[in-house]
Amino acid sequence: MVQVFPRIGGRRALLGSAASLVVLGLLAWWLWPRETPPSGTITLSTGAPQGVYQEYGKLLRDSVGGDMPDLRIDLEDSNGSQTNVTRVATGESDFAIAAADAVQTYVDQGKPGADKLRGLARLYDDYVQLIVPATSPVQRVADLKGKRVAVGPQGSGVRLIAGRVLSADGLNIDKDIDARSDTIRTGPDALREGKLDAFFWSGGLPTKGITDLAKKYHYDFRFVPIESDLVAKLHEQGSVYSHYRASVMPADAYPTILRGSTVPTITVANLLITREDMDPRLTQWLTRMVIKSRDRIGKKVHAAQLVDLRTAIYTDPLPLHDGAARYYQSVKP
Secondary structure, eight states, X not given: OOOOOOOOOHXXXXXXXXXXXXXXXXXXXXXXXXXXXXXXXXXXXXXXXXXXXHHHHHHHHHHXXXXXXTEEEEEEOOSOHHXXXXXXXXXXXXXXXXXXXXXXXXXXXXXTTGGGEEEEEEEEEEEEEEEEETTOSOOSGGGGTTSEEEOOOXXXXXXXXXXXXXXXXXXXXXXXXXXXOOOTTTHHHHHHTTSOSEEEEEESSSOHHHHHHHHHHGGGEEEOOOOHHHHHHHHTTOGXXXXXXXXXXXXXXXXXXXXXXXXXXXXXXXXXXXXXXXXXXXXXXXXXXXXXXXXXXXXXXXXXXXXXXXXXXXXXXSOBOHHHHHHHHHTOO
């Protein structure tokens, strides 16, 4: 006996074929080998212990492990931005976090490898933080004349910006103050013990070293305002100073010191940098991880909560690395 099947209309046949193609496509997607994550070992130059650079680096390394389990990231301590830019430009490190003013200075001076530097992402802003004892007579930057002031070690971004802020208010870092090289690791305790009169720091908010100081001795210290007129004076000195912006330190950055008040200050953007010859596939994956891990990292490094696709792409003064550009193009609306 011949079995008669019901006739299938053209529309139903077309829909059936389309459904089959979808099923086959999904099956092929699952069976087709996916892109293998980058592997190997890379170096990331960060900063001093107790600083935000190092904390951010550790959290980024931990986040990368989930998507790129065979990629090892070796973190390197450093004095800060100036050292980090030099390391990347000369091939000593593969990646680094550095403030835009330090990058601009290195590029403008035409130092070795400057033309090979590339950006992956703009991260978060550093805030200049000038701390003195609560009873200090220092009310503005110019009052630091003759005082013992921690300005960070040679090669640090703190020293670079501290020198420029002092200069904008008429002081020479080498002649008019007793400049000390304390870092965020040693500066807070030295200030508390009376070995310093003031302490400069430039970092994301909040910075652990200052948070620890605030928890224990919050009534004993205060922040010195850095007024917007100093920013204007900096801008008058040339394009290298264009990365400095007048800003306000919010009251919730260090609640026990600020106690509901805000403080005018200066901010400068931080960048994740590398070299032109770095593997584009690696930089594409790393750039994606910076964006993907924002919320996870932001739970511990609050400044990282500000990392955003709309701003990350602006790595001035550096052009984007090809791999980073590919990532941003892939997620462009």
